[in-house]
Amino acid sequence: MRIDIEDLSVEVAGTRLVHDIALRAGSGRLVGLVGPNGSGKSTLLRCVYRALRPAAGTVRLDGEDLHALSAREGARRLAALPQEASTEFDFTVAEVVAMGRLPHQRGSGRANADDRDVCARTLARVGAAHLADRGFLSLSGGEKQRVLIARALAQEPEVLVLDEPTNHLDIAQQLEVLALVRDSRLTVLTALHDLNLAAVHCDDLHVIADGRIVASGAPYDVLTPELLAEVFGVRAHRVRHPETGALQLLFDRLTR
Numbered sequence: 001m002r003i004d005i006e007d008l009s010v011e012v013a014g015t016r017l018v019h020d021i022a023l024r025a026g027s028g029r030l031v032g033l034v035g036p037n038g039s040g041k042s043t044l045l046r047c048v049y050r051a052l053r054p055a056a057g058t059v060r061l062d063g064e065d066l067h068a069l070s071a072r073e074g075a076r077r078l079a080a081l082p083q084e085a086s087t088e089f090d091f092t093v094a095e096v097v098a099m100g101r102l103p104h105q106r107g108s109g110r111a112n113a114d115d116r117d118v119c120a121r122t123l124a125r126v127g128a129a130h131l132a133d134r135g136f137l138s139l140s141g142g143e144k145q146r147v148l149i150a151r152a153l154a155q156e157p158e159v160l161v162l163d164e165p166t167n168h169l170d171i172a173q174q175l176e177v178l179a180l181v182r183d184s185r186l187t188v189l190t191a192l193h194d195l196n197l198a199a200v201h202c203d204d205l206h207v208i209a210d211g212r213i214v215a216s217g218a219p220y221d222v223l224t225p226e227l228l229a230e231v232f233g234v235r236a237h238r239v240r241h242p243e244t245g246a247l248q249l250l251f252d253r254l255t256r
């Protein structure tokens, strides 16, 4: 499923935080959004997963206006992992993952055998089957993140919107989560702070600064020393991974 964002602007409390965004994520592509703190990544993503409505412009999934769909229809196509996705109530892990099935349940709203099967499989897929009976609030940050990814996958969406999915994760888990996301073969739009992870894992990158996209394209074309100095205020050296040949960045502070 393809995402097309056209002329999108987003306002919060009367202030326009995101301006005139145009962005496309082709079916099955892993598309990264990078930018400094406060540049508007979360605000843009919140509008894509419908926590905010656009002030102008559209988000289309395979040509259909996402904000014109019912909540249930939207949730069957798109699942999100928000940045501060904690839940106030102490549900068990199994209950949190089961919430991902709600858009698929009609009538009684009760989980059937298929729903339970999908939940068990997704928890196993993220390596968290052993946590099923634990209270969500008792989990470590990394464990919570895995469970919330399981909830998003249990939704069986066609599009995943992720806001910093590697937050709270140690390096092995960061790599594992990105491999999981990649293996899902879904269309993914994700904010990432780690530019080296973004360089290796994303098919396309969009750089956002002050609420506007300032560069788009393949990671190697986008993450240039000039752009990194201009947007992030760092001096960057580009090297190749000695085994994989992947782009890696080494940083120094830029003294302006």
Ligand SMILES: Nc1ncnc2c1ncn2[C@@H]1O[C@H](COP(=O)(O)OP(=O)(O)OP(=O)(O)O)[C@@H](O)[C@H]1O
Binding pocket: 012, 013, 017, 035, 036, 037, 038, 039, 040, 041, 042, 043, 044
């Ligand atoms: N509810 C709000 N009211 C006022 N300003 C807001 C609100 N939400 C966000 N902002 C401001 O909008 C700007 C963009 O915030 P946003 O969270 O989208 O940035 P971000 O790129 O995701 O940042 P980070 O990398 O730090 O998570 C920031 O200056 C932020 O303070």
